[in-house]
Amino acid sequence: MSASDQLEFRVAIRDALAEELERDPSVIFFGEDIAAAGGVFKATPDLFERFGRERVFDTPISELALAGAAFGAAVTGLRPVFEVMFGDFMGLAMDSLVNQSAKFWYISGEQHSVPLVVRSAVGGGGRFGAIHSQIHGTWFQGVPGLKIVCPSSPAEAKGLLKASIRDDNPVIFLEHKRLYSVKGPAPPADEVLPLGQARLARAGEDLTIVALGKGVADALAAADALAEAGLSAEVVDLRTIRPLDLDTVLDSVSRTQRLLVVEEGPRTGGWSTGLLGQVTERGLHDLDDAWIVATDETPVPYSPTLEDAFMPDAAAITASVRSRLGVGVA
Numbered sequence: 001m002s003a004s005d006q007l008e009f010r011v012a013i014r015d016a017l018a019e020e021l022e023r024d025p026s027v028i029f030f031g032e033d034i035a036a037a038g039g040v041f042k043a044t045p046d047l048f049e050r051f052g053r054e055r056v057f058d059t060p061i062s063e064l065a066l067a068g069a070a071f072g073a074a075v076t077g078l079r080p081v082f083e084v085m086f087g088d089f090m091g092l093a094m095d096s097l098v099n100q101s102a103k104f105w106y107i108s109g110e111q112h113s114v115p116l117v118v119r120s121a122v123g124g125g126g127r128f129g130a131i132h133s134q135i136h137g138t139w140f141q142g143v144p145g146l147k148i149v150c151p152s153s154p155a156e157a158k159g160l161l162k163a164s165i166r167d168d169n170p171v172i173f174l175e176h177k178r179l180y181s182v183k184g185p186a187p188p189a190d191e192v193l194p195l196g197q198a199r200l201a202r203a204g205e206d207l208t209i210v211a212l213g214k215g216v217a218d219a220l221a222a223a224d225a226l227a228e229a230g231l232s233a234e235v236v237d238l239r240t241i242r243p244l245d246l247d248t249v250l251d252s253v254s255r256t257q258r259l260l261v262v263e264e265g266p267r268t269g270g271w272s273t274g275l276l277g278q279v280t281e282r283g284l285h286d287l288d289d290a291w292i293v294a295t296d297e298t299p300v301p302y303s304p305t306l307e308d309a310f311m312p313d314a315a316a317i318t319a320s321v322r323s324r325l326g327v328g329v330a
Helices: 009-023 047-051 063-075 087-101 154-166 214-228 246-256 271-286 304-310 314-325
Strands: 006-008 027-031 056-058 079-086 117-122 147-149 171-176 183-185 199-202 207-211 233-237 240-242 258-266 289-295
Touching: 006 009, 006 154, 009 027, 009 047, 009 154, 027 063, 047 056, 063 079, 063 087, 063 117, 079 087, 087 117, 087 171, 117 154, 147 154, 154 171, 154 183, 199 214, 207 214, 207 246, 207 314, 214 233, 214 258, 214 314, 233 246, 246 258, 246 271, 258 271, 258 314, 271 289, 289 314
Parallel strands: 027 056, 027 079, 079 117, 117 171, 147 171, 207 233, 207 258, 258 289
Antiparallel strands: 006 183, 147 240, 199 233
8 A cells, every 4th residue: 555545533533524514514613723723733724825714713721611512503494513622621521412413302302413523632641731631521421312423444433523523412522632643544545434323444363343433443463462362352443332333243253252341531430331331231142251341440540651551552452462361461
């Protein structure tokens, strides 16, 4: 594959936004430093120049105001996409998203939908400290009416963001900061990936590893290392935690009889514990073993040494499997 066939994650985000702004005149995009500056992570350059200040514009730093404006725009016929620069501050937008956007279809008697997307940079490993390194998807996973998406690669980012913008429900779109500079194969032109459908990222026979976002690359690297020790690991890219594609996970577990769920975040209240509980409820007859690799029950450390040890990366996944299953252990 030539370099020209490679797509950078941040460019995939920009391209998805540009294509949807071009395709649908009701799409608008706004947020903190997303227009003239092109975004703090340089994921949205040139959109302001191309589409103008009526459709792409900067806003004050007020997450509550952003969410309220998006809700108002969505219920009056637009399809707003807005960016909360760091997902850690989504708590400030919680009321508009949880008590208005997520419930409006229900309380309006199914007369009005709220087609909005909120994009945020999330995740640790970048030396941003405890207040700029969290993944907030789990804060919203218990809210009916919301969808929560977390792409794992450039192709996934583009296809899932296009699907999110076209969806009639409010969507929380999580972009891991450590993926912005990652390059990968470009997707087919105009590909739109379905929300709520997991992806089999690697076939295997001895163990199912389920991951999300950056965790998918870590799981694939761990699977490579485990293969050298004679263990065949299957990797499932969950893509979304709401809706949750439990059937794909159960199908994989029926073949491997073992399940490892990897989450960058504490297991208490995490999506990993919910997934493991549902697999146990519906697929206990297929399970020989199941466990979770997650972070410690602490905020994300700022110290590089501590942060590296805190992250459930490929080495941590590999070590956990080796210890649990005795693979390559004398």
